[in-house]
Amino acid sequence: MSDYTTARRVGIKRFKPGLKSGVAALSLCILTGFTALPTTAAAQTYVFNDVSIEGSQRIEAGTVLSYAGIARGQSISAGELNEAFQRLQASGLFESVELVPQGSTLVIKVVEYPTINLVAIEGNNRIKDDDLKPILKSQSRRVFNPSQAEEDANAIVQAYVQQGRIAARVQPRIIRRSDNRVDLIFEVFEGGVAEVERISFVGNQQYSDRRLRRVLGTKQAGLLRAFVTRDTFIEDRVQFDRQLLQDFYASRGYVDFRITGVNAELSQERDGYFVTFNVEEGQQFQFGQLTVTSDLDTVDPEVFEEAIATRSGKTYNPSAVDRDIARLERKALREGLDFIRVEPRVTRNDRDLTLDVEYVLTRGPRIFVERIDIEGNTTTLDRVVRRQFNTVEGDPFNPREIREAAERIRALGFFATADVEAREGSTPQQVIVDVDVEEAPTGSISFGGAYSTNQGFGLALSFSERNFLGRGQRLNLGLNTTQNNRQYFLNFLEPSLLGRDLAFGLNLNYKETDQDNARYNTTIGNFTPTLGFPISDNGRLQLRYSFGSTELTVPEDSTVGQIITAEATEERVLDSSVGYTFSYDTRRNGLDPDNGFLVSFSQDFGGLGGDTKFVKTTARAVAQRLAFSDEVTLRATFEAGALHYSQGQSRVTDRFFLGSSKLRGFETGGVGPREYNEANDVNDALGGNYYAVASLEAEFPLGLPEEYGVSGGIFYDVGNLWGLDETNGDVLYDEGSYRHVVGVSLFWTTPLGPLRFNFSEALKKEEFDRDQAFELTVSTSF
Structure with missing residues (x-):
């Protein structure tokens, strides 16, 4: 900032005294203030019996004298007089200062800086006033200081630099007002993004x-x-x-x-x-020997060795060491040992490129957690933050536990910032854990419409809240309607029931379809409460109860086959079942960053009331590996399901269907048992009681610049869907037939989400299958 421009908004009158006016004033004062000094001023001394102050209006005379530091009757040199001038100028209170010796009287002439009437920022669109004004030190009703205004201008520039706008410029300007007041205006030129x-x-x-x-x-x-x-x-x-x-x-x-x-x-x-x-880069190391030793006579290291999950020969990973330390500390607590610390001692073997890790059990300092203070959570309840700690007041202090709790708090996604620090408590043997958070938006409302030639106009409205009422609960509710479909849903999840790692969920779903991709109507309602909890580091179990109501009707003007006609005569069917899902997922905590797998197994048992008795079983296994220096992702997937009724029989609304979500290259209902009669215009996809699908795929770069966000893939799918409780002469493919599909994929990462374009070709299919050569989906990770 080279100068200030002073102007009156009415009748523009401008002049530019400049930011360098301080230096100019200093030179002027030296030339004018000391013109009366003789040529031997360097050796001359002065004694002033009186000091006269001129120009001071708002600032008391005593304040001016205190800065000058000149006492009456005191002998001072010309150098000391110059130092007095420097002190007055450096006070930041005066626009100009002049010292004029007149005999035994020293006249101090000052021009006070004006006071700031208001501070305004103009020209800022990318950063709002509410975000910029807190960083300014120039405030209303304070003395205007050009140096401070320049620092404030630089602070605004730095705020824009943090957003990548390195060309941003800020020009402070003052507008003179009455009574020695000014308006301070920061004119901002934001510039473009670098x-x-x-x-x-x-x-x-x-x-x-x-x-x-x-x-x-x-x-x-x-x-x-x-x-x-x-x-x-x-x-x-x-x-x-x-x-x-x-x-x-x-x-x-x-x-x-x-x-x-x-x-x-x-x-x-x-x-x-x-x-x-x-x-x-250096060399890659593997784990060598992993051992446990103890500095304590009462602790047997062999008892703790079984807690080490890492194995020799694996690629070295510091996170794996941290997880082993956590397991050993938990083992110590189960053994009734307090204040046990695990110190990893790593021995490097350059010859065979291995690292031996010795976990040493030692006695840590006897320090306790006095209390946990939480601040900044205006919406989120304290208990939501507090339950992320495995430590409570009175427990032994463990720095690693506090660090892990801090990561869990940040992972909630409820806060823009979350800082966790420990400080000394009321005694050196106690610590206080301070948690300082800043709330972030956690809810969203979406509203949209759509039109298609098949479904007509559609409406979608949903509300989602990840921190419902500040309790850490999740709530989703909404509706989706088209000309032929209407769906209403409500999903609720309490992730920490009774303050434990126990997730309680409640799902309500109601759906009506009018001849959607078929020639019959359905009305389906479902109520499902769930309860989930961990059973190992990577394993989790979910228990559930489900009550459903299904109604199948055939309009009078619709033509369907004998199978669906018979199923529709049952009208409303009530299903009541209990079930479970076991999942084992190493993707979250796997020791090898290049590999991971997921295994899940589910069963539902119908017959706890209701009209039917059945067992429904599904299984899924996915394995992934990064190859060729992490450039290529290889993935293999297997899914299967079986449905068996001992009372009643399965209907088209109960059976499995294969489509693009499981078997690419076919429409939903495009494969599997089908009732076909050309003469009666019957072509009904019936689904099946059994299915099996396997998929192999690879994702790889296409050589395009990464900024395009485009990569490629290939896939091979093979699947089969078969089995009906009732059949007739018009039913095809009841015994099953494996379909084979190959295809290529194009992945495109966009602000709307990761899109996937699939181009497929069915190598083997049946005559009446409905294949699908192209599909656009939102790509998700396994």
């Missing part, structure tokens, strides 16, 4: 630039740069990327990895950055 044009790496051998760019939070500017904010250059984000790279290599055994430098070069047009990470 995007990251290219991210490159130097020194990487094991992983390509493309793979490493996927690790970073900063992304390259691409086709959708207008909607993507992560391609904006922000220095703090680049610093965070350094830690992400460090964690990526450390989790893969590269313990010597380091970043030697990060260069960010601004383009010649000053609208983009070229960021280069200089790295040294």
Whole structure:
């Protein structure tokens, strides 16, 4: 900021005294104030019997004298007189200062800085006033100070720099008012966003630039740069990327990895950055021997060795060491041992590239948690935050437990920021844990409409809240309607019933269909409460009860086959069942970052009241592996299901159907048992009591710039659907037939979500199957 412009908004009158007026005033005062001094001023001394102050209106004379530091009758030199001038000028109270010796009287002439009438910011659209004004130190009713105004202007500029707008400029201006007041206006030119044009790496051998760019939070500017904010250059984000790279290599055994430098070069047009990470990967290490020793005579290390889950030969991962420490500490608590600390001692073997880990059990300091203080949670109840701690008041203090609790609080997604720190309590043997959070929005309302030639106009309205009433509960309710379909749903989840890791859910669903992809109408209602809890580190069990009502009707003007006609005569059927789902998922806590698998097994037993007795079983297994330096993702999936009725029989609303969600390349109801009679215009998809599907797929880069967010894939699916309780001569494929499908996929990451385009070809299908060569879906991870 080179100068200030003073203007009256009516009858514009401008002049520019300049920010350098302080220096100019100093020079002027020295020239004018000391013109009366003789040429031997350096050696001359003065004695002032009186001090006269001129120009002081708001500031008391005593204040001026205290800054000057000149006492009456005191002998002072010309240098001391100059120091008095400097003190007055540095006080920040005066626009100009002049010292004029007149015999035995010293005249101090001052021009006071005006007071600030108001502070305003103009020209800011990207950052609102409410976000900028708290960072300003210039405030209304305070003395105006040009230096402070300049610092405030720089603070505003830095706020824009944090958003990637390095070309932002801020010009402070003052408008003179009566009574020596001014309005301070900060005129903002926001400028454009400086995007990251290219991210490159130097020194990487094991992983390509493309793979490493996927690790970073900063992304390259691409086709959708207008909607993507992560391609904006922000220095703090680049610093965070350094830690992400460090964690990526450390989790893969590269313990010597380091970043030697990060260069960010601004383009010649000053609208983009070229960021280069200089790295040294080092060698990859595996786990060697893993042992447990103890410094305590009363502790037997052999008892604790069974708690170590990591095995020799696995790729070294610091997270695996942390998990072993947690298991050993929990083991110590179960053994009744307090204040046990586990210290990992790592021995490096450069010859065979292994790391031996010795877990040493020691006695930690006797420090207790005095209390846990939570602040900033204006909506969320204290207990929602407090239940993320495994530690309560009076428990032994464990720093690792506190760090893990902090991560769980942040993972809730309820808070914009969450800081957890420990400080000394009322005694050195006690600590107080402070939790400081800032609430974030957790609810959303969506409203939309659609039109299709098949379904006509449709309406979708939903409400979602992840922190219902501040209790950490989840609530989803909504409706979806089209010309032929109407669906209403309510889902509720209490993730911590009775303050324990016990998830209680309640699902209500009601759906009506009018000849949707078929020639019959359905009315289906379902009420399902659930209860889920962990049974191991990676295993979880869900118990449920389900009560459903199903009504199947055939309109008079509709033509259906004998199977559905017979099923429709039963009208309303009530089903009452209990069931469970066991899942084992290593994707969340797997020791090997390149591998993971999910296994789930479900059964529902009908007959607890209702009109039917049945057993419905489903199983699913998914395995994934990253190959070729993490460039290619390989995935294998297997699903199967069986439905058996001992009372009543299955209907088309109960049986399994295969479609694009399980067997790509076919419409829903496009494969499986079918009642077909061309003469009577009958072609009914009936579903099946049994199904089995296997899928192999690979995802890989296409060589396009990563900023496009486009990658490719190939897949092979094989599946079968068969089995009916009742059949007749018009029923086809009841015995089952395996369909084989191959295809290619195009993945596109967009602001609307990850889209997947599937182009498929059925290698083997039956005559009356309904295949589907193209499909657009929202891509999800397994």
